């Protein structure tokens with residue numbers, strides 16, 4: 604029997620579906636009532652010209668394929684499948700090339716922010732394959748579709764649409780020009796408009812924060828984003844504490860789920876990997892084909908989740924960064940990050956990813 608709470612949840616869901624059915628018929632955004640309200644708000648709040656915006660939304664399209672995509676993100680995959688999308692040899696070697704092509708910029712940004720070059724490279728690698736796949740949706744179509752036709756997150760996307768129009772005005776860009784992902788993430792680092800306004804950097808000092816075409820601006824923007832969200836220099840990201848089948852998540856009852864303090868190894872005999880005594884960690888289980896693999900996720904792991912809240916995403920970035928670093932430096936680790944944390948490169952005595960060809 605359905606509880607009253609479940610009934611109202613179902614009712615809400617049905618009303619969302621009803622909205623979708625009605626709105627999905629529309630193709631021009633301007634014809635919708637919430638669009639007119641949004642235009643008025645932009646006029647009152649930010650002094651946009653109402654006629655200009657009406658003209659703009661007359662060219663904006665609502666795209667049903669965007670709704671389908673956002674309803675089925677790849678983060679719903681188990682870790683062992685998700686990992687295979689990003690930890691490929693081609694993505695790793697392309698990462699090494701990107702690193703070498705932008706070595707000076709990465710070193711400078713890393714010095715300024717404390718974020719290791721390989722982590723910045725890995726984020727750009729996961730987001731857009733190093734700037735190759737930045738998305739072909741017009742940002743204005745993507746944000747408008749989700750703001751006006753996707754009730755579960757309309758508040759968030761309305762705010763991003765507002766920020767997008769502000770950034771276009773600030774950067775003197777035609778709003779119909781910028782392209783991005785189906786969720787409106789833009790350019791090489793896939794920044795949402797709010798992140799762009801707050802964290803994008805004009806690294807080459809040409810007065811344009813060009814995260815679409817300028818790798819230096821993109822690299823500096825990623826470094827700045829992570830630094831501003833609390834990245835701690837020379838600290839690692841995560842430590843593997845249990846192989847599949849060895850321990851269950853609930854055997855760590857002495858740790859609370861959220862950023863609990865790991866006091867010492869002596870008190871936590873199940874944790875074999877050395878953890879510094881003052882570190883806070885969250886224990887997270889990652890689903891492998893043969894069971895759960897347990898990791899202690901530290902502060903910098905949490906910082907990566909500020910880029911994308913999925914733990915799978917943060918783990919993919921972390922492991923890709925290690926693989927790129929391994930591949931780049933082969934047996935000698937060049938950065939202090941890797942020297943200081945070489946044991947993290949060899950969880951259980953093995954590298955996270957072995958280069959297939961050592962002579963490469």
Ligand SMILES: [Ca+2]
Pocket residue numbers: 804805806807808809810811812813817820
């Ligand atoms: Ca620039």
